[in-house]
Amino acid sequence: MADSLHIIFPDIPGLRNIETYMQHGGYGDTLRKVYSMSPVTVTDEVKKSGLRGRGGAAFPTGLKWSFMPKGTEKKKYLLINGDESEPGSFKDRQIFEFNPHQMIEGILIASYAMQIDHAYIYIRGEYEHWIKMVRTALADAYARGVVGPRMKENFKPSGDGVEFAVDITVHRGAGAYIVGEETAMMSSLEGDRGNPRVKPPFPAAVGLWGCPTTINNIETMTNVPAIIKMGGEAYSKIGDPKHPGTLLFGVSGHVNKPGVYELPTGTPLLDIINKHAGGVPSGKKIKLVIPGGSSMPPLRGDQLDGVKMDAENLKAAGSAIGTGGIMVMDEDTDIIKVLTRIAKFYWHESCGQCTPCREGTGWLLKLLQRFEQSNAREEDIDLLHDVAFNIEGRTICALGEAAAWPVRFTVERFREEFEKRVKPGLIIGSPSRVHALRNGGLEPVQVHVPVVERV
């Protein structure tokens, strides 16, 4: 069963159509079960399942839901994050295309659990084609009365259930990676530039229009109906106990069969690459793997044995699960070039509010370009490391870390690659002006003079 366990993508043809989805039990018994439970019990069930967020930080979902205030006068909102702009990540798009109704059903359940009456699905603007698919799915769901005001007629609460209806609105982004950050997404949805906000206050206290808001990823939502259907307990037994369920692994780069593979958490990384994604073309060796989207620390090809793909095991292996986007690079890859491209991305995407991120990302890029042109100094290796290290933890949002991690860990793990790109300099004796002023003499000191001029 383990290998064929598909929670997000069950092997059902045409599941994107609402008829097919309903024929296979969608918008049916699971929802009726939900409306027989009290909202708190639904949240407890999700807590029991051990579900952790699929948007990058792997935060426990049930716990997040329980932060939402109960019995408040204010409106409450749910915001679903479909920005998916992290290089190497392309999984949520598959949900929009192949199983949008399960995502919508997940949103209904989450809204019920937190007693929210309006949810927004924010999708990156580049996905217009998929946005249309989601809009179609949503319109079909409205037409059947499973979403919107008519829910009250169609689903009567029983047992501990309460009367409930929720509206869902699809919102199109317009091209900005930073909007994937939760507070930036709130700014953007409100019609402003996508600038992240200082936390605290956290979204559960002050979110959209100053009201309590919960933000979850698309894949996180799509897991929820399965949890209610099979029970939190059963779900918690899938995959790794500390990070249960399946993950959508998007494998890209140097593999024979790139694509999205739904597998239980804890699946060995090398199995995903070799068994599922068809291995590296021409049987080449792996030089480096970025296991969770471009902002996660890269692993050396010789570090991969026994590495399992879930939050805790990957942390122990020196990286992080991120969005599960696995980028594979073979032995001929120019690591410096790859890293320079990554640095360019984060420099381009920094919103510019904090100095360490705005200036630091520019410096990382400039320094890396020196290495790319084999025009760096020996000291630049440590300087690069220093700049990266000094961005971390000193910014409003985690884009700072996203920019710094790949650089810092590549320097630490592939130092020899950087050493190869250092321009041999000349050591010449030259008079030191400081000494001259102080001692009235001219003492020669050793200075490293790069041979090539630089910009």
Next chain:
Amino acid sequence: MAIFTNEELQEFSELQKRYGAPAATLLPVLWRIQEKRGWIDSDAMEEAAAICEVPKSHVEGVVQFYTMFFDKPMGRVHVQVCTNVSCMLRGGEALYEHVKQHLGIENHGRTENGLFSLEECECMGACGGAPMMALNEKFYECLTTDEASKILIETQRTGETPTPKFVAQLPELSDAANR
């Protein structure tokens, strides 16, 4: 020269009810303007500002912030080629250079007939289908340079972007589930 019909204005005021404040409809309004006019000029910004009840300077800031909003005329078909890592590893840079040569324009440039504009873009979420090119909202994946040329020629000839050929993205599933 008003941009929107009364029906459209009515539509926006309906849409505003779905949000906590009128300003939240700014992105939808700007998208509509760009669909109608191809780009967002100063007059349009003024109109958007009035509809969304924000100062015009706010609208200008928003237009500048998001890469997909154009503050100058672009091609009717906006061509984007991704050169981010997953694409780079599978020939994205060569594809970009090829498309650039083919169109004879620079990054952010526009062909003289106004049909095409070009952008070297960041990750489009199509890494599994690298290298990729997008013409407006259509994604063409697992491309060779020859195929890219064919697509561009076809677009030039018919004025319409061709339907992308199916690219298997979920080999774990049966074909039927894929499409």
